[in-house]
Amino acid sequence: xxxxxxxxxENEKELFEEIxxxxxxxxxxxxxxxxxxxxxxAVHNTTLGPSLGGIRMxxxxxxxxxxxxxxxxxxxxxxxxxxxxxxxxxxKAVVIGNARGGKSEAMLRRLGKFINNLNGxxxxxxxVGMSEHDMEYIRMETPFVTGLPDYQGGTGDPSxxxxxxxxxxxxxxxxxxxxxxxxxxxxxxxxxxxxVGSSLVDYLTKEGAKxxxxxxxxxxxxQVVKATGAEVVSEDEVYSLPVDVYAxxxxxxxxxxxxxxxxxCSIVAGxxxxxxxxxxxxxxxxxxxxxxxxxxxxxxxxGIINITQELDKGRPYSRERxxxxxxxxxxxxxxxxxxxxxxxxxxxxxxxxxxxxRIDAIGKNMRYR
Ligand code: NAD
Numbered sequence: 001x002x003x004x005x006x007x008x009x010e011n012e013k014e015l016f017e018e019i020x021x022x023x024x025x026x027x028x029x030x031x032x033x034x035x036x037x038x039x040x041x042a043v044h045n046t047t048l049g050p051s052l053g054g055i056r057m058x059x060x061x062x063x064x065x066x067x068x069x070x071x072x073x074x075x076x077x078x079x080x081x082x083x084x085x086x087x088x089x090x091x092k093a094v095v096i097g098n099a100r101g102g103k104s105e106a107m108l109r110r111l112g113k114f115i116n117n118l119n120g121x122x123x124x125x126x127x128v129g130m131s132e133h134d135m136e137y138i139r140m141e142t143p144f145v146t147g148l149p150d151y152q153g154g155t156g157d158p159s160x161x162x163x164x165x166x167x168x169x170x171x172x173x174x175x176x177x178x179x180x181x182x183x184x185x186x187x188x189x190x191x192x193x194x195x196v197g198s199s200l201v202d203y204l205t206k207e208g209a210k211x212x213x214x215x216x217x218x219x220x221x222x223q224v225v226k227a228t229g230a231e232v233v234s235e236d237e238v239y240s241l242p243v244d245v246y247a248x249x250x251x252x253x254x255x256x257x258x259x260x261x262x263x264x265c266s267i268v269a270g271x272x273x274x275x276x277x278x279x280x281x282x283x284x285x286x287x288x289x290x291x292x293x294x295x296x297x298x299x300x301x302x303g304i305i306n307i308t309q310e311l312d313k314g315r316p317y318s319r320e321r322x323x324x325x326x327x328x329x330x331x332x333x334x335x336x337x338x339x340x341x342x343x344x345x346x347x348x349x350x351x352x353x354x355x356x357x358r359i360d361a362i363g364k365n366m367r368y369r
Pocket of ligand 1: 126127128129130158159160162191192193194195196197214215216217220249250251252271272273300301303304
């Protein structure tokens with residue numbers, strides 16, 4: 001079996017050095033022996049508004065791995081919302097444990113109490129390992145949670161909207177690479193067919209793309225095969241299969257010095273957060289190989305765009321409006337590729353520059369309140 005796991009252990013920093021190097025505002029360690037809750041909430045930046053980001057539950061091998069993940073994910077949320085033009089800051093929470101069997105009402109409600117103590121500085125939603133139903137438990141303890149089912153006044157699972165945005169991002173990348181954004185007859189490998197990946201496969205197959213899938217969870221694979229006729233590949237083929245697009249839709253860090261030399265595609269564009277294990281090193285390695293990378297935090301913003309409607313209590317939720325706003329990811333992605341080319345930047349650095357400029361400009365406005 002191909003071992004493509006790699007860590008950034010050599011870059012491990014002191015605790016406060018790690019927190020301060022990306023200017024995080026707050027990191028909260030949540031422990032509850034009675035329910036077994038071990039969670040970390042990270043608030044990166046609240047210049048544009050309260051920090052919003054999903055809760056991820058994952059069996060991290062070490063606490064350090066969980067911390068690094070929540071710091072990177074919360075920072076990504078800041079840039080995601082800023083580029084998408086939303087009035088939100090970046091935050092995220094991770095729960096250490098196995099989501100399949102490791103959750104309970106009591107644990108989730110205890111987490112809800114921790115979130116409530118932050119008084120709205122962090123607003124939760126679902127991420128990997130969390131469901132709408134889990135958000136209902138958290139809602140029992142705090143109003144600072146989104147992604148609730150519609151019967152609770154929420155907008156439901158944001159994943160299908162995220163998938164639509166990723167689909168728009170893939171089309172924009174195809175336009176940039178080939179001059180046409182049609183995916184008909186193009187091949188795409190979707191790694192991870194959970195809630196986002198499976199919906200993405202739907203969009204792709206409907207447009208006539210040839211779709212290959214891989215997941216570590218057999219029932220998810222079977223469901224997607226039955227619904228779409230996608231072809232299953234083995235774990236060993238995930239990186240090296242000749243395809244037009246590799247779409248990482250599982251976890252982050254799959255673009256690293258072990259995988260990039262194996263890639264046999266011309267575009268990387270997917271939903272997973274933090275796909276590049278190291279932004280500079282791995283972003284440059286993709287450019288050197290002639291592979292166009294659509295920054296993850298730009299093209300996976302559909303979910304948060306959808307959720308913003310939940311915060312706007314003045315008008316009823318409209319999925320159509322959410323999709324219309326998400327469609328703009330197509331133009332945003334093309335604008336970022338153009339800026340990257342003009343200013344000789346990596347695509348993700350061009351996107352971060354846009355985000356930082358917006359945060360700085362709005363931050364200066366604050367003094368007029
Ligand atoms: P999910 O938990 O529903 O699905 C993830 C899938 O990846 C699961 O089916 C899991 O079995 C699979 N997986 C895990 N490790 C794998 C591996 N090594 N190889 C192949 N498959 C593997 O999560 P999701 O909501 O679909 O999110 C997918 C990714 O997109 C995550 O990185 C998430 O952070 C990101 N994202 C999600 C949203 C959203 O709206 N849900 C928004 C933005 C970003």
